[in-house]
Amino acid sequence: MLKLQNVSFAYDKEPVLKNINFSLEKGQNISIIGQSGCGKSTLLKLIYGLLHTDGKIFWNEKELLGPNFNLVPGEPFIKYLAQDFDLMLPLTAAENVGKHLSNFYPIKKKRRIKDLLEVVEMGDLANKKAKLLSGGQQQRIALARALAKEPEILLLDEPFSHIDHFRKNNLRRRLFSYLKEKEITCIIATHDSTDALSFADRTFVLKNARIYADGSPEDLYRNPPNKYVASLFGDVNHIMLKNILQNEKGRKRVVLYPHEIQITENSKIQAIVKKSYFKGESFLIEAELNGEKVLIDHQEDLKKGTVINLKISDSLINERIK
Ligand SMILES: Nc1ncnc2c1ncn2[C@@H]1O[C@H](COP(=O)(O)OP(=O)(O)OP(=O)(O)O)[C@@H](O)[C@H]1O
Numbered sequence: 001m002l003k004l005q006n007v008s009f010a011y012d013k014e015p016v017l018k019n020i021n022f023s024l025e026k027g028q029n030i031s032i033i034g035q036s037g038c039g040k041s042t043l044l045k046l047i048y049g050l051l052h053t054d055g056k057i058f059w060n061e062k063e064l065l066g067p068n069f070n071l072v073p074g075e076p077f078i079k080y081l082a083q084d085f086d087l088m089l090p091l092t093a094a095e096n097v098g099k100h101l102s103n104f105y106p107i108k109k110k111r112r113i114k115d116l117l118e119v120v121e122m123g124d125l126a127n128k129k130a131k132l133l134s135g136g137q138q139q140r141i142a143l144a145r146a147l148a149k150e151p152e153i154l155l156l157d158e159p160f161s162h163i164d165h166f167r168k169n170n171l172r173r174r175l176f177s178y179l180k181e182k183e184i185t186c187i188i189a190t191h192d193s194t195d196a197l198s199f200a201d202r203t204f205v206l207k208n209a210r211i212y213a214d215g216s217p218e219d220l221y222r223n224p225p226n227k228y229v230a231s232l233f234g235d236v237n238h239i240m241l242k243n244i245l246q247n248e249k250g251r252k253r254v255v256l257y258p259h260e261i262q263i264t265e266n267s268k269i270q271a272i273v274k275k276s277y278f279k280g281e282s283f284l285i286e287a288e289l290n291g292e293k294v295l296i297d298h299q300e301d302l303k304k305g306t307v308i309n310l311k312i313s314d315s316l317i318n319e320r321i322k
Pocket residue numbers: 011012016034035036037038039040041042043189
């Protein structure tokens with residue numbers, strides 16, 4: 001179990017993280033999300049042991065003492081994949097992956113490198129020098145290198161940021177099933193909601209130096225405590241209740257995703273279309289509702305100026321304003 005107790009950190013005077021506490025079970029996949037600069041990378045660096053905290057970090061019974069106590073920063077059973085992936089550029093992809101593997105059993109080493117290159121779909125480029133690989137290919141090699149010695153804990157900082165959309169989904173499926181199979185505990189700092197929604201067992205939202213929300217991705221998505229959390233998963237509306245409910249007054253608002261608002265004739269809530277964006281499977285309609293901007297998912301394109309009627313399920317509104 002990985003346990004953090006009162007982990008705080010400041011680069012200067014202003015704390016980046018304040019009293020972070022959590023425990024993770026072996027083999028759990030956790031995503032950390034939050035706006036740029038909220039401290040995601042800092043938290044990974046503290047766990048790995050690159051930065052010192054007065055708080056406590058344990059892996060099972062062992063306390064991780066950090067850089068003030070370890071001559072070489074980091075822990076041997078943890079792998080940390082930073083945003084700059086730090087490859088040996090004159091070496092080949094395969095040599096980089098095998099860099100920290102023992103030469104004592106060369107056949108075993110070769111097989112391990114081959115398996116890892118398959119996990120990141122880089123088998124074809126095994127003998128290509130790292131300096132000749134694209135940013136996304138280098139990132140995949142760095143990922144394979146981080147897995148090479150089968151760490152107990154894997155810390156990934158935006159691990160798919162350079163990888164194209166098509167390959168990213170495939171790679172994510174392969175990587176996370178590999179981590180589950182090997183029971184590797186993984187913490188992934190990400191901006192990408194798919195990492196948080198589809199592959200994490202649990203998600204932490206960081207804001208104002210603290211864990212602002214903590215839950216299963218499904219629960220955080222379906223019942224976002226506020227607009228900040230919902231907006232980390234994609235477009236979101238924050239609509240004045242009085243604009244969608246007859247008897248409401250005041251300035252109370254409700255969080256609604258664009259797909260939760262329907263365009264129908266059976267409603268008195270009127271809005272005017274301002275813009276329409278093609279999204280592939282549907283259109284994102286931007287409309288004006290009593291002076292407020294509203295985003296709606298819709299199957300058809302709508303012209304600017306079209307008057308539309310909006311419907312939102314009462315039970316959903318009641319759920320969100322609880
Ligand atoms: N070496 C440093 N020296 C001083 N301040 C730093 C240093 N590294 C990060 N910071 C500051 O600490 C805060 C948290 O940075 P961090 O990199 O942890 O955020 P992040 O959530 O990972 O951001 P991003 O999503 O953009 O990668 C930011 O305000 C950043 O400017």
